[in-house]
Amino acid sequence: MKDEYGLNREQLGIDGLAVPTALRTIITWPAPVLSEKCNDVTTFDHEYLYEFISNLVYTMLQNNGLGLAAPQISLAKNIIVINKQWAGGYIPMLLINPEIADVTAKAAFTMNEGCLSVPGYFEDRSRYSGVIIKYQDAAGKHHLEEFYNQNAFVVQHEIDHLRGKVFTDDLSELKKGRIMKKIIKMKLGRRKHART
Numbered sequence: 001m002k003d004e005y006g007l008n009r010e011q012l013g014i015d016g017l018a019v020p021t022a023l024r025t026i027i028t029w030p031a032p033v034l035s036e037k038c039n040d041v042t043t044f045d046h047e048y049l050y051e052f053i054s055n056l057v058y059t060m061l062q063n064n065g066l067g068l069a070a071p072q073i074s075l076a077k078n079i080i081v082i083n084k085q086w087a088g089g090y091i092p093m094l095l096i097n098p099e100i101a102d103v104t105a106k107a108a109f110t111m112n113e114g115c116l117s118v119p120g121y122f123e124d125r126s127r128y129s130g131v132i133i134k135y136q137d138a139a140g141k142h143h144l145e146e147f148y149n150q151n152a153f154v155v156q157h158e159i160d161h162l163r164g165k166v167f168t169d170d171l172s173e174l175k176k177g178r179i180m181k182k183i184i185k186m187k188l189g190r191r192k193h194a195r196t
């Protein structure tokens with residue numbers, strides 16, 4: 001069922017469409033697009049949306065991410081993908097215009113949180129262990145689904161991105177400065193390697 005990019009097109013709602021797939025550059029914090037409040041998707045049956053979905057999922061999978069939000073690849077729209085954990089392993093899932101409709105378990109689920117936009121930085125964080133999410137699929141159909149533990153954690157992290165919030169925003173200025181320096185160093189290092 002997976003195509004050559006590892007995408008399950010039927011499950012993503014892009015089945016039977018000639019959708020080009022490409023790896024996109026992940027924007028690193030503190031780029032302005034990561035602090036923007038994203039807008040809802042209102043047009044569904046659109047080639048650009050299908051292509052964007054395909055690229056977003058492919059970029060998440062190629063970077064071994066548990067989730068990725070549209071602003072992380074430069075589009076300030078309410079679109080996220082998660083690599084959903086289930087009994088059979090992991091499966092990419094698309095959520096358009098997602099919102100937390102209800103918190104069903106306030107008990108904390110703790111994970112060593114990281115973000116593809118903050119490379120190399122991880123910190124133990126707690127989030128709600130059960131949430132009901134209201135979202136739309138690629139065809140614009142509305143859904144309600146409950147997420148638990150790791151999946152709930154990841155969805156909450158990605159929805160924060162759509163509200164312009166990155167998990168490092170709450171840290172002290174000193175800590176933020178250190179992380180920024182590290183990211184700049186990593187980027188320069190990558191450039192140096194690319195030249196040789």
Ligand SMILES: [Zn+2]
Pocket residue numbers: 114115116117157161
């Ligand atoms: Zn993130």
